[in-house]
Amino acid sequence: MARIWPTKLDRDRLRRRFVALLLDWMSWGYVAYGVMYFLNDYWWRIPLERFYTTLTLPPWGWPAAVLGTLAMAVICQVSGYSLGERALKLEIREERPLTKEELLMGRAAGKPFWKTQWGVMAVFLLALTVALGWHIVKIDPEALIHPSPRAREMLSEIFPPDFRHFRVPDPAFELRGLPYSILDLMVLTIFMALLATVLGAAVALPLSFLGARNIMGFSPAGWLVYGIVRGFFNIFRSIETMLWAVVFALWIRWGSPLAGIMALTIHTIAALGKLYSEQVEGIDPGPVEAVVAAGGNRIEVVRYAVLPQVIPSFWAFTLYRWDINVRMSTVIALVGGGGIGDMLFYYKNEGKWALLGAVVITIVAVVWAMDYLSGRLRERIT
Amino acid sequence: MLSGYPEAYLKERPRWMSLDAVADFFYFGFRNLRKYLSIVLLDMGAIGILWLLMNYVIIRLSTGRIGYALVPWWVFGLGVVEAAALWESFGRSFGHRVARVELRRTDGGEPTATQRILHWLLWHVSVLPIFPLLFIPSPHERVSGLELRPFTMEGRTPKPWWRTSTGIYVAWLTGVALLAAISVTVSWEDLVRLFTKAGTTAKFWRSFFSPDTSIILKTIRDLIVTVFMAMTATSFAVLVAVPLSFLAARNLMRGVVGRLIYTVIRGMMSIIRSIEPVVWAIFFLVWVRVDLTPFAGVLALFVHSVSDLTKLYAERLESIDPGLIEAIAATGANRLQILRYAVIPQIVNPYISFTLYRWDINIRMATVVGVVGGGGIGQALFFYLTGNLWRQAGTVMLFIIALVWAIDYLSARLRAKLA
Numbered sequence: 044m045a046r047i048w049p050t051k052l053d054r055d056r057l058r059r060r061f062v063a064l065l066l067d068w069m070s071w072g073y074v075a076y077g078v079m080y081f082l083n084d085y086w087w088r089i090p091l092e093r094f095y096t097t098l099t100l101p102p103w104g105w106p107a108a109v110l111g112t113l114a115m116a117v118i119c120q121v122s123g124y125s126l127g128e129r130a131l132k133l134e135i136r137e138e139r140p141l142t143k144e145e146l147l148m149g150r151a152a153g154k155p156f157w158k159t160q161w162g163v164m165a166v167f168l169l170a171l172t173v174a175l176g177w178h179i180v181k182i183d184p185e186a187l188i189h190p191s192p193r194a195r196e197m198l199s200e201i202f203p204p205d206f207r208h209f210r211v212p213d214p215a216f217e218l219r220g221l222p223y224s225i226l227d228l229m230v231l232t233i234f235m236a237l238l239a240t241v242l243g244a245a246v247a248l249p250l251s252f253l254g255a256r257n258i259m260g261f262s263p264a265g266w267l268v269y270g271i272v273r274g275f276f277n278i279f280r281s282i283e284t285m286l287w288a289v290v291f292a293l294w295i296r297w298g299s300p301l302a303g304i305m306a307l308t309i310h311t312i313a314a315l316g317k318l319y320s321e322q323v324e325g326i327d328p329g330p331v332e333a334v335v336a337a338g339g340n341r342i343e344v345v346r347y348a349v350l351p352q353v354i355p356s357f358w359a360f361t362l363y364r365w366d367i368n369v370r371m372s373t374v375i376a377l378v379g380g381g382g383i384g385d386m387l388f389y390y391k392n393e394g395k396w397a398l399l400g401a402v403v404i405t406i407v408a409v410v411w412a413m414d415y416l417s418g419r420l421r422e423r424i425t
Numbered sequence: 426m427l428s429g430y431p432e433a434y435l436k437e438r439p440r441w442m443s444l445d446a447v448a449d450f451f452y453f454g455f456r457n458l459r460k461y462l463s464i465v466l467l468d469m470g471a472i473g474i475l476w477l478l479m480n481y482v483i484i485r486l487s488t489g490r491i492g493y494a495l496v497p498w499w500v501f502g503l504g505v506v507e508a509a510a511l512w513e514s515f516g517r518s519f520g521h522r523v524a525r526v527e528l529r530r531t532d533g534g535e536p537t538a539t540q541r542i543l544h545w546l547l548w549h550v551s552v553l554p555i556f557p558l559l560f561i562p563s564p565h566e567r568v569s570g571l572e573l574r575p576f577t578m579e580g581r582t583p584k585p586w587w588r589t590s591t592g593i594y595v596a597w598l599t600g601v602a603l604l605a606a607i608s609v610t611v612s613w614e615d616l617v618r619l620f621t622k623a624g625t626t627a628k629f630w631r632s633f634f635s636p637d638t639s640i641i642l643k644t645i646r647d648l649i650v651t652v653f654m655a656m657t658a659t660s661f662a663v664l665v666a667v668p669l670s671f672l673a674a675r676n677l678m679r680g681v682v683g684r685l686i687y688t689v690i691r692g693m694m695s696i697i698r699s700i701e702p703v704v705w706a707i708f709f710l711v712w713v714r715v716d717l718t719p720f721a722g723v724l725a726l727f728v729h730s731v732s733d734l735t736k737l738y739a740e741r742l743e744s745i746d747p748g749l750i751e752a753i754a755a756t757g758a759n760r761l762q763i764l765r766y767a768v769i770p771q772i773v774n775p776y777i778s779f780t781l782y783r784w785d786i787n788i789r790m791a792t793v794v795g796v797v798g799g800g801g802i803g804q805a806l807f808f809y810l811t812g813n814l815w816r817q818a819g820t821v822m823l824f825i826i827a828l829v830w831a832i833d834y835l836s837a838r839l840r841a842k843l844a
Contacts, residue, residue, distance in 0.1 A: 179653045
């Protein structure tokens with residue numbers, strides 16, 4: 044009987060075929076972008092706008108580019124084993140022996156990848172990316188080898204670093220009328236990270252159970268809560284700590300440590316919540332069933348079957364997060380988050396390189412120690 | 426079986442004036458010393474931190490200033506040592522807990538009060554490093570008849586944490602640390618603003634629903650610069666980090682020279698990694714010409730990526746299966762062939778996965794590096810923020826969030842495929 048409606052297998056194959064074509068189209072589109080960029084860069088050089096002049100096309104250029112790249116993608120797909128097919132592991136279209144031409148195209152095994160069609164394309168795209176990056180970023184090895192006069196001045200001043208304000212506050216630098224030394228601000232920064240981690244972990248812990256499929260996935264309401272919590276984690280995690288700090292600096296006050304703490308906390312909740320709930324989803328279901336069989340409710344399941352299994356990895360993640368938070372809190376002052384970064388950017392703006400060196404060395408020592416300590420502790424826990 | 430004797434007594438001893446005897450003396454002496462020293466240092470550190478934090482809180486709450494000690498440093502040092510001695514003699518201290526030992530009689534019984542007092546008094550003598558080196562066991566254990574034995578839970582009922590000295594200590598430390606942290610970072614005015622001034626961010630959120638369309642094209646171009654900054658930094662970092670990772674893998678670097686190279690590279694990478702990309706960006710922004718801001722950002726990302734990738738790669742190399750190497754070596758393959766057929770097949774996928782992960786991080790970092798002036802979209806954001814152009818800043822932020830989310834999703838999907 045002739046099938047009218049495609050089976051699930053056919054539909055899946057069709058979908059893969061379509062995605063493969065889309066990938067090929069996109070890679071050729073990328074090539075077209077590169078070509079246009081270089082054309083603009085070299086031939087239609089407009090001095091004032093040069094930096095941003097990347098996509099200047101005549102009116103007929105757009106449809107030409109779109110159709111041309113599509114044509115190239117189709118040619119790739121028809122003529123051999125294209126990049127999109129390789130990415131989706133669409134091995135061979137029809138079940139039939141390969142012809143001699145196809146073997147020569149490199150669809151058979153044993154050929155080095157850079158001689159196959161997809162390999163050529165991949166190497167070409169990589170080269171194009173490096174070349175484009177080189178021009179867009181304006182990489183200049185000469186500038187690296189010959190430092191600017193300011194750099195020479197900096198290098199001559201930064202050694203030896205000046206630790207005179209490590210313990211004694213610098214009268215030139217004060218925050219809200221209070222003098223601070225390097226040590227004071229370093230301790231304050233570590234406290235900021237500590238508070239953010241504790242607060243974040245305290246909120247993420249209960250939320251993580253609400254965001255775990257094997258705890259919530261028993262009722263429609265449970266699924267709803269699961270979806271909301273997971274969505275919250277995903278959205279808030281992709282907003283950087285620095286961006287949160289911008290918001291809270293506007294909200295509370297520029298340079299307030301509380302703004303930094305709130306920014307770190309929000310991101311910590313989302314990041315830790317995701318890690319925690321993935322751990323909860325990976326537990327052994329045996330104890331859960333045992334507690335349910337003994338008549339335990341959801342809270343008792345969490346208390347007696349889930350928590351004992353996940354506590355060590357929870358500690359490991361929390362330590363890891365504290366390490367990250369210490370790193371972040373040292374520079375969060377850049378966007379108004381408070382902490383030792385205030386001093387860092389103050390000395391940088393004033394050009395006091397020797398004092399800046401002392402601040403940087405202190406930060407490095409603390410961050411390094413935290414990294415080492417948390418690594419050792421995590422090894423011990425897990 | 427002679428029980429209760431240290432192992433140094435149980436083995437046949439060399440003649441007293443031979444070289445072996447000297448070697449034995451240092452070997453067992455330092456082992457003994459290390460055992461005591463680690464516990465004592467842990468206890469002193471634990472007590473010292475608690476003391477400093479309590480002083481910090483007291484000074485902060487009573488005077489509103491920042492201070493660390495209410496007493497001269499030598500009083501602090503003596504007090505810490507004394508408290509450690511008391512804790513180790515009359516209870517199961519933090520150091521004991523970490524080392525998983527406890528103080529018992531040599532026959533395994535519960536120490537008596539007299540023995541504990543003797544232990545405490547003579548502890549003051551034995552704290553000098555020379556004594557644990559010369560005497561095994563150290564005088565305070567010899568005279569009091571006590572020793573540190575491995576801790577077991579056999580035949581005991583577990584105590585709740587608030588009945589153990591370490592539990593009380595940790596609870597107290599946590600409380601004091603939180604109090605100290607809150608007292609110095611949070612002020613009433615800030616708290617009040619946090620709960621009442623949420624409306625000030627409205628101009629920000631509003632821009633998410635009505636972005637400034639006139640800057641969209643420029644923002645996309647900045648976005649492209651940022652993406653290429655991350656791509657360039659990652660690809661160059663891979664080129665440097667792959668060879669370095671072979672030099673930084675402990676199992677491949679054997680011998681004195683190899684171990685030296687391993688230590689130097691690992692140490693350097695660990696230090697470089699501790700410096701944030703933002704700080705590197707500050708350095709490179711001064712280093713290169715003023716007009717090359719994205720290049721400075723790329724250099725900062727590059728340096729940090731190299732150190733991070735080297736560590737990740739080397740750790741993966743250290744955990745490869747040695748059986749395959751032996752199998753290939755048994756066929757008479759040379760070093761290059763071993764590398765090609767035994768090592769590389771095991772590491773290709775993890776390496777690609779780490780690279781993707783780092784690329785993901787680099788895109789986030791590129792936005793942050795831009796904020797100090799490292800080019801790309803971060804610089805645009807900082808420009809709008811300093812100009813109080815909230816609507817434009819919100820628009821830029823919308824693009825950053827979309828980019829980070831997309832890259833995060835893409836890299837996670839690709840990594841799941843590779844695993």
